[in-house]
Amino acid sequence: MMKSTITLIIIFLSLNLYGGETRSDTSNVESMAAKDARMEWFRDARFGMFIHWGIYSVPAGEWNGRTNHAEWIRDTAQIPLDTYNRFIDQFNPVKFDADEWVGVAKAAGMKYMVITAKHHDGFCMWPSAFTDYDLASTSFKRDILGELKEACDKVGIKFGLYYSIMDWHHPNYLPRKWEQDRPQDLVDMEIISAYVQNQIGELIQRYDPAVLWFDGEWDKEWTREHGEDLHRHIRELKPDAVVNNRVGKRTRDLGDFGTPEQHIPAKGIPGWDWETCMTMNGQWGYNKHDDRWKSTEDLLRKLVDISSKGGNFLLNVGPTAEGEIPIQSITRLKAMGQWMQVNGESIYGTQASSIRPLVFGKVTQKVEGNDTTLYLHVSEWPEDGQLFVPVMNRVASAFLLSDRKHVLHARKGETGLTIDLSGAAPDSVDSVVVVKLIGALELNPLDQLQQSEDGIVTLPVDRAEFGQHHAGNLQIDAKLKAIGHWNHPDAFVQWTFMVNNPGRFRMTTETASLKACSIKVSLSDQEREVAVPPSGNYGDFQTLDAGVFEIKDTGVCTLIFKPVRKDWSPVNLRAVSLIPVSGN
Ligand code: H79
Numbered sequence: 085m086m087k088s089t090i091t092l093i094i095i096f097l098s099l100n101l102y103g104g105e106t107r108s109d110t111s112n113v114e115s116m117a118a119k120d121a122r123m124e125w126f127r128d129a130r131f132g133m134f135i136h137w138g139i140y141s142v143p144a145g146e147w148n149g150r151t152n153h154a155e156w157i158r159d160t161a162q163i164p165l166d167t168y169n170r171f172i173d174q175f176n177p178v179k180f181d182a183d184e185w186v187g188v189a190k191a192a193g194m195k196y197m198v199i200t201a202k203h204h205d206g207f208c209m210w211p212s213a214f215t216d217y218d219l220a221s222t223s224f225k226r227d228i229l230g231e232l233k234e235a236c237d238k239v240g241i242k243f244g245l246y247y248s249i250m251d252w253h254h255p256n257y258l259p260r261k262w263e264q265d266r267p268q269d270l271v272d273m274e275i276i277s278a279y280v281q282n283q284i285g286e287l288i289q290r291y292d293p294a295v296l297w298f299d300g301e302w303d304k305e306w307t308r309e310h311g312e313d314l315h316r317h318i319r320e321l322k323p324d325a326v327v328n329n330r331v332g333k334r335t336r337d338l339g340d341f342g343t344p345e346q347h348i349p350a351k352g353i354p355g356w357d358w359e360t361c362m363t364m365n366g367q368w369g370y371n372k373h374d375d376r377w378k379s380t381e382d383l384l385r386k387l388v389d390i391s392s393k394g395g396n397f398l399l400n401v402g403p404t405a406e407g408e409i410p411i412q413s414i415t416r417l418k419a420m421g422q423w424m425q426v427n428g429e430s431i432y433g434t435q436a437s438s439i440r441p442l443v444f445g446k447v448t449q450k451v452e453g454n455d456t457t458l459y460l461h462v463s464e465w466p467e468d469g470q471l472f473v474p475v476m477n478r479v480a481s482a483f484l485l486s487d488r489k490h491v492l493h494a495r496k497g498e499t500g501l502t503i504d505l506s507g508a509a510p511d512s513v514d515s516v517v518v519v520k521l522i523g524a525l526e527l528n529p530l531d532q533l534q535q536s537e538d539g540i541v542t543l544p545v546d547r548a549e550f551g552q553h554h555a556g557n558l559q560i561d562a563k564l565k566a567i568g569h570w571n572h573p574d575a576f577v578q579w580t581f582m583v584n585n586p587g588r589f590r591m592t593t594e595t596a597s598l599k600a601c602s603i604k605v606s607l608s609d610q611e612r613e614v615a616v617p618p619s620g621n622y623g624d625f626q627t628l629d630a631g632v633f634e635i636k637d638t639g640v641c642t643l644i645f646k647p648v649r650k651d652w653s654p655v656n657l658r659a660v661s662l663i664p665v666s667g668n
Contacts, residue, residue, distance in 0.1 A: 129195035134400040136368040139171035145371025155369030180407030182231035192417035193424030196242035206253030244295025350551035352393030359396035370402040380419040392446035394436030430459035460517040465509035474500040474531040477521035485516035533581035539664035573652035589662035591630040599653035
């Protein structure tokens with residue numbers, strides 16, 4: 085009697101809590117349960133296709149002899165409106181076949197698609213009631229978005245729309261600095277806000293999009309309040325639409341998910357949904373000269389890296405003005421699909437794993453009931469056949485995902501599990517080993533990087549975490565025992581470790597590089613630029629003294645090495661040491 089009264093009170097209290105969270109006056113605040121329900125498919129999906137297609141596809145990246153343009157071409161080549169508008173007449177994608185595009189996404193293992201309904205140029209890829217600057221003014225009289233939506237529905241792919249708030253055609257949006265066509269004194273963000281809401285309403289009504297992917301929100305004239313109004317409007321019209329954070333000002337409290345562009349955060353975005361969007365070559369829109377294609381291997385590793393950090397991968401294609409997805413994209417997506425066919429279970433519906441960086445590759449996981457399944461993505465198949473994970477659980481079973489009958493023996497040691505792989509890698513890029521654990525994941529508490537008794541902190545390369553950029557793939561060079569392929573200044577390296585004896589430390593590392601450049605070193609609250617002198621050769625290492633840093637408190641500490649953008653040239657990096665400075 086007593087017990088059930090308490091239970092009732094608890095139920096009542098928690099109901100009341102939910103009630104309190106879903107206040108109707110601020111529709112942005114909702115219960116966790118409602119958000120979870122809306123996000124379920126998105127969290128399971130993990131892999132989607134981004135499509136950048138518009139009248140900017142017509143010039144194919146080339147203008148007046150320069151070949152590095154794409155969807156920004158009206159701005160980057162400073163093309164006057166009436167010149168740009170000639171592309172409208174030339175846009176006639178007779179080869180467009182919605183089923184074919186959707187088939188490519190499906191075969192790749194992608195679960196959703198997001199296509200540019202309107203990019204920054206303002207041209208609308210559907211017949212809009214709110215402007216003539218739209219598909220209806222081309223000679224192509226078909227409903228492109230409608231055909232794609234229908235094709236997606238047929239095969240169970242979620243259909244989403246990209247919409248740029250920035251608009252280089254609307255007379256009331258801000259003109260570009262160089263622009264003569266639209267005068268500054270017509271700028272009126274209330275008109276823009278209404279236009280955006282009208283068009284989003286129209287898109288929802290016509291195409292019922294599962295995702296609304298905003299962009300071009302960064303001009304300060306688009307305010308948080310505009311974003312809130314738009315968001316509320318969407319919630320009223322389509323409560324289950326998944327909306328990205330660029331609806332407002334990229335904050336965590338407006339929109340459903342974060343949108344790292346062209347990079348993969350070092351630790352994902354803990355406590356929030358996120359999606360990395362990325363190009364397959366260098367550009368979003370079609371550019372016939374762009375041959376900076378990422379390899380299938382690189383793309384697969386990025387998909388796995390993103391999954392292991394709890395995010396989605398929205399991988400871009402830029403079709404031609406005729407309506408064809410470039411063959412280079414198709415071959416890569418096909419190969420990714422073949423891998424997904426075998427290994428999809430280790431990607432879809434998985435969660436980030438809290439296991440620290442491991443030499444062999446990445447880890448994804450699933451929790452089913454009380455038990456945990458680990459998916460070990462082995463990209464460096466160990467020569468001795470021994471795979472170590474610092475996990476203390478008992479093992480129910482272990483096997484290769486490519487051959488479930490291939491049972492693997494797992495040994496429980498003092499510091500974790502060792503799995504006996506015996507045999508060759510089933511996949512040269514990423515072989516998945518499934519380990520079914522009993523109970524919730526138990527990490528080895530002593531496994532964290534620690535200060536030694538003499539106060540020294542050693543941060544080995546194989547325990548570094550990487551913040552990856554699209555144009556590169558930081559990785560450990562096994563021969564040099566160093567971090568290499570640091571090609572892009574937006575890629576960075578970090579370590580987290582435990583400090584029990586704080587104080588002042590001299591930081592040293594070893595570097596090898598061809599040209600002088602600088603690294604920004606951040607430790608606790610201190611940040612400093614450290615000059616890296618060239619060593620002359622990527623294999624010749626020299627000691628770099630990064631100076632003295634102070635760690636004030638005991639606890640977990642993060643050290644970050646970020647390139648200084650100016651004059652960046654790749655640096656190979658070896659273990660970092662923090663040595664206590666005497667006289668502490
Ligand atoms: O739609 C894609 C990009 O067009 C858009 N977001 C993705 C999803 C985007 N807009 N702005 N940015 C990305 C970042 C700005 C890049 C710029 Fe540039 C640097 C604008 C001008 C210089 C890149 C290089 C675009 C034109 C030249």
